Amino acid sequence: MNVRLLGTAGLVAALTLTACGSSSGGATLSKADWVAQANAICKDLNTRSDAAKPTSMADLGTAMTAISKIATEDIAKLAALKPPAEIQSDASTLVTSYGQINTALKSAAATAVAGNPTGALQAMQASETTLKPTVTAIETRLGLS
16 A cells, blocks of 8 residues: 555544565465565545545545544554565564554544544644655555556
């Protein structure tokens, strides 16, 4: 999932994942297979996140909560993939970063639900500023789309 979702719908679709970490089971994938599967998970996340976008600031918290749940599911799918050793470090770092973005999204959703949608958007912008450079660099190195 690319970080490009961080800017979509007022940062509501706050994460777009395309990487994954290791898993305790399953066969190690080739890099090409890992990237293909990660991109498929990303496409699913993008589609489902786009469907959950808010239509107004009033439903921002509800939308952020829904997108965070979708991201949690897809982070788990990505983490279940087993990357080859050559990309293991980047894949693990990327999944950790996606988890941090999702944690920020959950917190921002709570802020929006509590009646402060502007504060929620500001929190997501801060998270994007902090994490986007690392995530984008790793996604590029891995060849994720």
